[in-house]
Amino acid sequence: SKILFRDSLNLWNADGTLMAFICPSMPDTMRKTLFSKLQGCFNGVNIFKNKMGDPEEDKSECPFSTVLFSWWNRYGLTGVDAPANVHPHYLQANGHAINFTQCLPYPDKDMFQHEQLYLNIQTTFQKEFEWIEAVLRRAFPEEHQVLVELVKLLPGKADSPVVPFLSLVLNVNISTLAHRDDKDLTLCLVLPIGEFVGGGLVLAEQGLVIEAMNGDLLAFCS
Template sequence: FECTHFTWYNRYPTQGDSTPKDVHPHLLYVKGAEHTNFSQLLPYQASEQAEHEPLYQNLVTAFDKVFDWVENMMSSYLPEEYEMLMQLLDHLPGNSHSPVPPFASLVINLNVCYAQRTEAHHDKQDKDLCLVLPIGLFEGGGLVLYEQGLVLELRLGDIIVFRSAETTHFNLDY
């Protein structure tokens, strides 16, 4: 199946828990390292966004009202989680914004169960929550949340939010 990630990544941050509080980060160094590439410490967008810019813009335009509704539901029903996720979006470089707040990612999986199903996995890089919104008319292809013992036969218009970094999940055949 095809999968396209329109997302912000922040995979190379350094921990500063034990650093001196009175020294600017640019003046710190790691023992034995020549220098620090500070540009690698910034959040960055997936290259797929530039590669598929027309698709990205069309999706954002077509689903604008859905994304607004999702944001309203998240802020109403999961306010603490919503606020934590929004804090991350407030710090994207260059005053960038996400079209799918409170999420930093829009991942499109096409025909997930038709050609091949997803393997059981955790999305270890996801921050807290993942939202699944199936689009299309199909039979089968249930979303399995393994630890919870659930098989969810999601359909067009259904939405589920779960902790994808902590939950083994995959799709059944359809």
């Protein structure tokens, strides 16, 4: 383990890779207003549920909602073994022309279906996102630079409100025994928001349980 700066901890695996980064240093002025700000982003809709009522209820069976404000690039081509003397627009795959519009990064449909929510979050949490980026830039300068370069490559010079990341995933009323997270590049960051008791982030392979509070930053390799 290593203390990076005030109240922050970096844990390493035996092979030198990152196990987890824990930062509970968010300013109190930000931390105390996180949940009320998030509630306001839903324009008065009471989407947050109280799951503390029945102690006998199996919380693992309670469904939760997920909104993906993400950019995807599932169909990118590597160009490996492609002929150097042919323009890419004239290349074919298995005898069929390639639809290059499918090879471009594209936004998740949730950005359009929940556009107002997306805009509300960008405006409401702008200062928080800027603070988080500053923390990551200081804690992981090399990884931050790699991720920022990818943001610059988005089509149409699109920007990301959560630089250096391309995705903002909102899990509402999440209560689950297990959740698999993959397809992230370098780092995944978790920011729990709400009035909750108990629970935590579990990294099963490392045997690590992080009992985070509202406003704590948690980052790990994914």
